[in-house]
Amino acid sequence: MNSKFLQLDLRSSPHVKRPVTVEVIMRNVVYALIPVSVFAVYAFGISALAVILTTTVFSILTEYIMVKVDGREITINDYSAAITGILLGLTLPPGFPLWMAALGGIISIALGKYLFGGLGFNIYNPALVGRGFLQAAFPVSITTWHPAFNENRFSEFFSSNLAAPFLKPTVEAVSGATPLAALKFEQKATDAFSLMFGKTDGSLGETGGIIILLCGIYLAVRKMLDWRIPVSIFAVVIIFSTIFNMINPEKFPSALFMLFSGGLMLGAVFMATDMVTSPVTKRGTYIYGILIGLLIVIIRIWGGLPEGVMFAILFSNGLVPVINILTKSRVYGTKK
Amino acid sequence: MGTFKHGIHPPEKKEISGDKKIRRFPFSPYLIILLSQHIGRPAKPIVKEGQEVVRGQKIAEADGFVSVPMHSPATGVIKKVGTSLDFDGKMTPSIVIEPYPGSEQSVQTGQDVNVDALKPEEIVKAVQEMGMVGLGGAAFPTHVKFSPPKDKPIRTLIINGAECEPYLTSDYRVMLEQAKRILRGTKIVLKALKAEEAIIGIEDNKKDAAQVLKDTIAIDDSAVNFIKVELLKTKYPQGAEKMLTKALVNKEIPSGGLPADIGVIVSNIATVSEIGELMPKGQGLIERVVTLSGKGIDNPGNYLVPLGTPLEFVLEQAGINDKARQIIFGGPMMGKSAAYLEVPITKGTSGIVVLSEDEVIPRNQKVYPCIRCGECVNVCPLYLNPSRLGILARNDEYDKMAEEFNLNDCFECGSCAYVCPSNIPLTQYFRIAKKVLREGRKRKESMVGTPEA
């Protein structure tokens, strides 16, 4: 009997644990992003594949190097760098020059994550930091859109993809306009059906809203995504756009259009819900979601930019520490 | 249905032993009676080596108020009055008894007591005399608990039948099989406390037990108006004092305070049952119901085990198998993992859970940084912020943890560590932090002397 007991574990309680670990959660987020990426490739062809692969590979590489330099434990297998890379790729237009995409991946991880101290310490969503950087550095390339469902999409790259570093890519003649820009600048509304099923131009992950929603529901059901955040964003956007649309249907789009256009779906489901950069309290997550929703409506309707999701989320990320403090619970047995 | 906010739902695992009736456990070749198996001062031995004792005879007496006596669990001979290994690996005063194999082991001592004639103070004294401590695991002397400060009248006696720890079913069996004793005990305790009402709280995964108690109370005219049975939502840690007061009388125990501050005393159901059984007979506590469970043993069940039975003997009888990986005294959420096979069953042992390979937490599980998922914040039954506390603990900022983040309110229920996806040993950190602070304070006091001294 005794030899067997040399194997006994000694611990301090609790002695049981829920099997859901960071690794399991992150892996499932990657799974959920796969259909979204596959749809992007289906809509935009090999260019899309190249962009997503580039951002993902460079994000993971950067993570690997930063961790090595830092002398820390390898954290690649926690999938979080992959998620950042895929998400960044999905926010970019399909014809985006690959060298810029690579730079975006590096910046996301180095600046968005490691500058703050690595996984768990960053305040801003790393993919959005990368995207914000690219927006500032390459304003033309990042707003050069290409039509979806091009005939040659599976055999040819958009020529701008292959632009050499630090040269201005030649702007292509066929560039389309995103539904939001069309509305903002040309007063042209795209029908909601096309939006939902990705039959529009836009960045890779902006199209195919229904797929994003379904993947989000999968994660929410598995309790790996806080449904409160997208639900409060949607609620605010629906309420306000319905009111404005009733006031002036010519000028203001319908709620459905608002929900399924631009990066709203991708942002609300996959970026605003990033655990590290969203509040820890339940009440806080509602406030945070409402804040993002309000900002999106304000930026889209009154701001100069057709797209407001990225700024809305980044801004709200910055307020999370304050939200956490404001929504702190009263400790049991104390007055406050 | 009563409940509290937050909490967790670990797999209950009650099915392993829940339907097994309480059975008497055999006597082991020797029994080790630790004299310090309760909170407070160790009992003082009143027997000598080589002396014969009968089952139920007092062998050690209480040393002061916060202490209880010990009674011999078997008829036999005193082998040693000395020290034995305790749970933490320290040598502690003990008495070793060798039961006579031939003895029929019937309880010889004790004189019938007319409990109805006893005054409240006499009941409290009798509770101490029987060596009673909280059988839920805390092992706090029951008579001390039953003596609240004079300026804090007790209105409600809460009897804890929640048994929220996974695996454990001893209280469940006690409720099913000892309803009459529980009723008798409840009346005795109500009288001792001069309380108005008793509420028996039971999780709704034990509806049958609740029904048995309700039926028993319903046919007793002298009980029906002031003893209630209430169902509680099945949720961990429903059976914690702070959760029970919230769920049953909707009051919070003040931070740093006691249930008596809000006119409540909480007692475990097995404690009340034993009082109901032993006090009228004038006998002491010599055995208790213990759940043996987990996949690491072949004969799970609920057993009436003589106090002092060594773990090794318990495991042999329970049929420990090759899958056994971890032995826990108590339940897996708050119990202690055993390091030595010599340690005996004590008054506070509600169960022994032997976890198998597939039940334990994998070894060398990787700890990730906190990803601020908020899970811990949303399960802590005291609304603490374990995420923040965990980060402070890592930086050894123990004072800040206590002063700004209510570390000392944490009762180490384990819910936060249970849910943390980053595998951060939050509860374990908090336990260490509290210990360090406690010891630091002690050191300081011994250096400067306490202000009162």
Ligand code: SF4
């Ligand atoms: S162990 Fe302490 S901090 Fe963690 S959930 Fe329980 S009471 Fe809260």
Ligand code: SF4
């Ligand atoms: S559960 Fe763990 S990872 Fe999540 S917030 Fe709490 S400490 Fe951080």
